[in-house]
Amino acid sequence: MDTEVVLLEGETRTMPTPEQPSLIVRQKSPQNTEFPFASLSDLLIPTELFFVRNHFPSPDLDARDWRLRVDGAVARPLELDLDSIKAMRSTTLTAVVECAGNGRVYYVPPKEGLQWQNGAVGNAAWTGVLLSEILEMAGVKPNAREVLLVGADSGVVDTNKKTASPGPIAFARSLPLEKAMAHSTILAHSMNEEPLTRDHGYPLRAVVGGWFGMAWVKWITHITVLEQPFLGYWQAREYFRWERNLGEPSLVPLTEMEVKAQIARPVQGARLIAGQPYRIFGAAWGGEAAIRQVQVCTEDGSGWREASLLEKERPLAWRLWEYMWTPEKVGQYKLRCRAIDAAGRVQPDQQRSDFESYAANWIVPVEVTVVPEPQTYEEEFVI
Structure with a gap:
């Protein structure tokens, strides 16, 4: 749907509205759909965007x-x-509820089952x-x-x-x-x-x-x-x-969820501008112990740094978090995040073999490219 914008008295122009996020289909029958995690913005996910996991058709x-x-x-x-x-x-x-197979697409070698990415x-x-x-x-x-x-x-x-x-x-x-x-x-x-x-x-x-x-x-x-x-x-x-x-x-x-943090933005393959601040943003959750810390590593030589936990703590809900980063140099970066819960459990670096094709909670980097700040040139006029 387009939006009509009034520019001057008696003048209008139709402007396209931003595209609304939609569920990602992982299987048509029975229906299995994934929340587009990059669209994360609020504590609660609207019902119409909430992931659906069905083994059989919905009765x-x-x-x-x-x-x-x-x-x-x-x-x-x-x-x-x-x-x-x-x-x-x-x-x-x-x-918060997470499908036990969320993140299965990141297993190496690949595992059987629905190839969930980040949004189950x-x-x-x-x-x-x-x-x-x-x-x-x-x-x-x-x-x-x-x-x-x-x-x-x-x-x-x-x-x-x-x-x-x-x-x-x-x-x-x-x-x-x-x-x-x-x-x-x-x-x-x-x-x-x-x-x-x-x-x-x-x-x-x-x-x-x-x-x-x-x-x-x-x-x-x-x-x-x-x-x-x-x-x-x-x-x-x-x-x-x-x-x-x-x-x-x-x-x-399987019982409790595993401690986990994910980056929603920037997305994989994003291009950022050197010298400009950027908000790294995501969510963290775990089992019955509350999330107490989220740390971020930007691979710029500063190691793991503390992210800010947003809103108040709710024991069984996820925590939204953010970290402001200003990349100074151009190049390729792998952004990583990890969660630590109140029981002292730390999100692992590598996948674990004991979980078959489930509980994919290891750190999955988001690769971004930092490019030079665009140059502006003033035209010279000779009189």
């Missing part, structure tokens, strides 16, 4: 027919409709009810160990392999009882003060603060309290990492 649920069942190791099995849940005491949690991550304000309050209504039994969250989305997995499932399976993940009962875990019906959209889990989804997105089950219809660890497909065969203690390495499910 079309009617809230009038939808029910949430709670059963398993509970004293009082429940069935709740959406109005009953909305009538409960509400809580709003500002929290977002920060929003989620409103709903504490999962603990619903579990308390049901009366969790003393021998309970995990809480299984089951979504309405389902399908056949591994269709190109001999291990393909014999029929559709639902997306389901479990939480340890301690995490399910924590104040960082809610069942959300609203996102950024509006009802959830279909792609973001309408009418109800999990918000599991500090954990990767696979735990944030969408379109929840069923909660089962378990006495034994859940070993379903999405827990035991996808979204896992290797844990190396004494003896042989073992597979464990």
Whole structure:
């Protein structure tokens, strides 16, 4: 859409409006779209620009027919409709969620899976009810160990392999009882003060603060309290990492997000002008520990320097940050940033083999070119 600008009385000119950012399609069916991270500007990402991660087509649920069942190791099995849940005491949690595969495109050698770049991550304000309050209504039994969250989305997995499932399976993940009962875990019906959209889990989804997105089950219809660890497909065969203690390495499910900072601007390949100040800007996040520092290295001989953290700290949200840099010399530069959280964890320099194709949180440089300041010449007039 163009904008009409008034220049002088009675004179107008049509000027093109700046192009609006749009989601980047990583897969058309099922829909998987990425937030254009270079457009980052505010603490909250608008819903229409929030990344979408789907394993199967988004189910079309009617809230009038939808029910949430709670059963398993509970004293009082429940069935709740959406109005009953909305009538409960509400809580709003500002929290960042990152797909466990975000940054997969940077793995060397390449890894299988959706080739996310930087934008399978977002920060929003989620409103709903504490999962603990619903579990308390049901009366969790003393021998309970995990809480299984089951979504309405389902399908056949591994269709190109001999291990393909014999029929559709639902997306389901479990939480340890301690995490399910924590104040960082809610069942959300609203996102950024509006009802959830279909792609973001309408009418109800999990918000599991500090954990990767696979735990944030969408379109929840069923909660089962378990006495034994859940070993379903999405827990035991996808979204896992290797844990190396004494003896042989073992597979464990992914849980917390890893400490990470990313540069939104300047973008890869940007051309900057020598002698002019430039704002290096981005976001940083991690697991359940807050971000305490972001450092920037511009490769101009000054080493790691402190960036400014913007706005106030919100424990489970990301932190926006900035660093003002004035490049003095022309040439090629690799801009790097790293985050440090309250637990002392530092973003690593190199990729790690124990995370399969997930948790790509190592430092990825942004390469820029600094060019000379353009010269201006005055014309000489001989009279």
